[in-house]
Amino acid sequence: MILITRPKEQAKDLEMLISSKGYETLRESLYSFKYYKKKIFFDKDKYYIFPSIHSVQSLIKSKQIYKFKNANIFAIGKKVKQILVKSGCKKILLTSIDSNSLLKTLNTLRYSEEKFTYFGSNITNEDFFLKAKKYKINIQKIIIYKTLPVKIFTKRLINNFKLNTVLGITFYSMLAADTFISLSSKYKILSDVKNVHMYCISKRVAKPFQQNNFKYIYVAQQPNQMDLLATIEKNHH
Numbered sequence: 198m199i200l201i202t203r204p205k206e207q208a209k210d211l212e213m214l215i216s217s218k219g220y221e222t223l224r225e226s227l228y229s230f231k232y233y234k235k236k237i238f239f240d241k242d243k244y245y246i247f248p249s250i251h252s253v254q255s256l257i258k259s260k261q262i263y264k265f266k267n268a269n270i271f272a273i274g275k276k277v278k279q280i281l282v283k284s285g286c287k288k289i290l291l292t293s294i295d296s297n298s299l300l301k302t303l304n305t306l307r308y309s310e311e312k313f314t315y316f317g318s319n320i321t322n323e324d325f326f327l328k329a330k331k332y333k334i335n336i337q338k339i340i341i342y343k344t345l346p347v348k349i350f351t352k353r354l355i356n357n358f359k360l361n362t363v364l365g366i367t368f369y370s371m372l373a374a375d376t377f378i379s380l381s382s383k384y385k386i387l388s389d390v391k392n393v394h395m396y397c398i399s400k401r402v403a404k405p406f407q408q409n410n411f412k413y414i415y416v417a418q419q420p421n422q423m424d425l426l427a428t429i430e431k432n433h434h
Contacts, residue, residue, distance in 0.1 A: 201224060218426070229345050266287060300332065371402050
């Protein structure tokens with residue numbers, strides 16, 4: 198059985214894909230989202246970075262996405278671009294595969310004098326901002342939604358771990374990885390779950406497992422769902 202740790206809406210596609218390959222799935226979200234309603238101001242001279250689907254969803258929920266119809270936008274990930282286009286945003290200047298490739302673009306002469314606004318969560322990729330600061334890129338971070346880690350494992354999940362039915366777990370965020378490790382420690386099952394296959398969307402997400410000496414850590418070649426699925430197929434026995 199493969200455990201999916203994403204919230205219900207985001208887990209649907211992955212559940213279908215994994216099931217289509219003949220694997221049994223179990224879903225238990227390790228975090229949830231709360232969208233803020235604060236007023237966001239648009240400046241036509243600025244560039245806007247949307248790092249996740251939720252940064253777009255938050256502006257849709259607060260009925261402010263229309264302000265960014267003609268904004269200069271950088272999207273991280275194809276799905277973020279898709280939801281922006283669907284919401285009526287017309288000027289997606291770049292869709293990068295991850296934050297590192299976006300930084301390479303921002304750290305060029307073309308953008309050296311520009312100002313950027315990053316729409317994020319209370320939990321942010323700090324590496325991105327440290328590198329941006331090092332490269333002297335002018336980025337303002339605006340928190341427009343909150344990511345909340347869960348505080349407990351359900352009894353169903355603990356029972357599955359005790360019965361050794363969970364053979365693999367997928368992780369899309371560092372927060373999910375950290376939450377999983379701390380809760381496994383809380384329920385005194387950390388040594389047991391270290392033998393489970395951990396399938397991570399990126400090297401950054403895999404870091405907490407490496408630091409805690411997990412035995413089987415697999416990272417998708419590129420940070421996307423199809424590559425993660427390929428990693429599962431290659432290593433799941």
